[in-house]
Amino acid sequence: MKSLFSKSFWQERDVEMFIGQQLRWGVITASIIAFIGGIIYLIKNGGNVPSYTEFTGAPEYVRHIPGILQGVARFDGMAIIQLGVVVLLATPITRIAFSILAFAMEKDVLYVIITLIVLGVITFSIFSGLGG
Amino acid sequence: MxxxxxxxxxxxxxxxxxxxGSLTGLGGGVVLIPLLTVVFHVDIRYAIGASLVxxxxxxxxxxxAYIKEGITNVRIGMFLEIATxxxxxxxxxxxxYTRTDVIAILFGIVLLFSAAMTLRKKNEHGDNTSTSKLAETMKLNGSYPVNGVEVPYKVRGVAGGYALMTVAGVVSGLLGIGSGALKVLAMDGVMRIPFKVSTxxxxxxxxxxxxxxxxIYLQRGYIDPGIAMPVVLGVLAGAFGGSRLLMKMNTRKLRLLFCVVISALALEMIYNGFTGKL
Incomplete structure (x- = not known):
């Protein structure tokens, strides 16, 4: 049990505070981007009728990062919103990456390995091609 | 429209x-999916994408907000994340490989279960008597502050908790929800972690x-920008601003109301699933 007055306790708290801050910034950045994209999207398409009763899937170009970035470059509202979504998805994943660092600073090898496994599973999920 | x-x-x-979602700890998805499918007649696949976001x-x-208080057990979380x-x-x-009507029925069942879970008695204090070797090796035991004093707790049922977490992960991936109810059941019910820490x-x-x-769902086109945008902004505003508003309210009555609404929506989804109206 770590004492409240030991140095390591406070160092760990610092890391946790940092991770907390990183989460908040990730969420704020994501919502600002989605908001800007949303305005552009609504100005252009606000008068149309939504069609979500039949599943056709989101437009092909907003399903992967290269397509999203190309869309952002031509100020496409949908692509900008989707960039916000990507930032949001990246937030918990970055958190895992920072946790590896935090456990390494504590010299906790077991949890560096466990966290690497979690990151590995998510990385597999991204590049597995399971999304088709 | x-x-x-x-x-x-x-x-x-x-x-x-x-x-x-933040009041009950179940996340926004359990409300969003029935709202989108039952009220807006949105295809359940779009609803799943929106709910994950x-x-x-x-x-x-x-x-x-919670990390600051230092009650999250990051080690338990990380260890069980391999499972989820x-x-x-x-x-x-x-x-x-699952038909959408089957997904709707499954979702309805999980929804009913989640509603029941919010009403059950909580494991307030955890216990300190476990002699689990596995919990010791994996460094899962910890402590959390109660009125400024650190109260230690010991974890049991590590294998069972891990197994239940895998199920929670499958449900989460299949239905697009956080399955917070199953996660809390595993940590609270099986592993006997104090309620504050498990939540x-x-x-x-x-x-x-x-x-x-x-x-994976992003690449499949389940996440549509037109739905994701209002969902992200609305849920965030609700989670941030809502928690302040809720402090002044009678949360017990609100929980009860929530359960009634959720159960009604769940039954509607199960009914729609059986009659193929989704």
Whole structure:
């Protein structure tokens, strides 16, 4: 049990505070981007009728990062919103990456390995091609 | 109905979902999916994509607040995330082979279960008598502050908890929800972790679990920008601003109301699933 007055306790708290801050910034950045994209999207398409009763899937170009970035470059509202979504998805994943660092600073090898496994599973999920 | 009106109504709905999600600890998804499918007649696949995004927004937003208090057990969370993320990928694979009416029925059942879970008696104090070797080796035991004093707790049922977490992951990946109710059941019911710790740790895990399957669903086109935008903004505003509003309210009555509404929506979804109206 770590004492409240030991140095390591406070160092760990610092890391946790940092991770907390990183989460908040990730969420704020994501919502600002989605908001800007949303305005552009609504100005252009606000008068149309939504069609979500039949599943056709989101437009092909907003399903992967290269397509999203190309869309952002031509100020496409949908692509900008989707960039916000990507930032949001990246937030918990970055958190895992920072946790590896935090456990390494504590010299906790077991949890560096466990966290690497979690990151590995998510990385597999991204590049597995399971999304088709 | 124009896209503008659709967006504004959805924004208000997502705000409510974010508020209720943070109050009950179940995340925004359990409210969002029935709202989108039953009320807006949106295809359940779009609803699943939107719900995953909402779960991540809700989790990250709330986690930022909770870490400061130092009650999240990051080790328990990380260890069990191996189970939930692998489960989530399995769920996302299963989703391809599962008919949408079956998904709707399954979702209704999980919804009823979640509603029941919010009303049950909580494991307030945890216990300190476990002699689990595995918990010792994996460094899962910890302590949390109660009125400024650190109270230690010991974890039991590690294997059972891990197994149940895998199921929670599969459900999360298949139905697009955080499955916070199953996570709390595993940590609270099986592993005997104090309620305060299990709720915040579950919340910590929801974002990571949802991200594991969301990256697959993004590539499948389940996440549509037109739905994602009002959902993200609404849920976040609900989770951030709503928690203040809720402090002044009678949460017990609100919980009860929430359960009634959720149960009604769940039955509607099960009915729609059986009659093929989704």
């Amino acid at each position: 124009s896209i503008l009106v659709f967006t504004l109504i959805l924004l208000a709905g997502a705000f409510m979902a974010g508020m209720l 909402a779960s991540i927004a809700n989790s990250s937003g709330a986690a930022a 993320t692998t489960g989530a990928i399995v769920g996302a694979i299963l989703a391809v 915040t740790t579950s919340n910590f895990m929801i974002g990571v679990t949802a991200a594991a399957s969301a990256v």
